[in-house]
Amino acid sequence: MTASRSECEISFTVNGERRTVRAYPMERLLDVLRRDLGLTGAKEGCGEGECGSCSVFMDGALVNSCLVPVLQAEGAKITTIEGLAQEEHLHRLQQTLLDCGGAQCGICTPGILMAACHLLNKKPHPTDDEIKEGLSGNLCRCTGYTQICEAVGEAAREGGR
């Protein structure tokens, strides 16, 4: 099968809003989100599916948007870090990450938050090991992970969603 070299229209829902973009089918979802839709929260770290800094939800699954051809997003429901907070209120995880000092340079932070939110959606009261496992796809060069895991535990105790 030959990949199409022509741009096409691709429609999906991002953070509750229906969006249509013109893009090459094999362009990375990460690039389309950042460049075409101005959603720059998802970050490029490795670009190879190893660091998790580009994590978003696609139909409820946690995916590395650097590995997703935008064509795969046709008709999907995407949530990015910009969709996590409710209006001007930070999501509980965002607040506990701030309170615990779990964000330093911030490159990993959006991906960590998406992974943590995904974990708490599945397991509202994770054990410490489950938190580590849930964040195992996300690399952080700054914090040493302790504060991040504390923040997720604290959010869970507060009844995180």
Ligand code: FES
């Ligand atoms: S930038 Fe996508 S996993 Fe690292």
Ligand code: FES
């Ligand atoms: S806060 Fe810098 S990489 Fe995690």
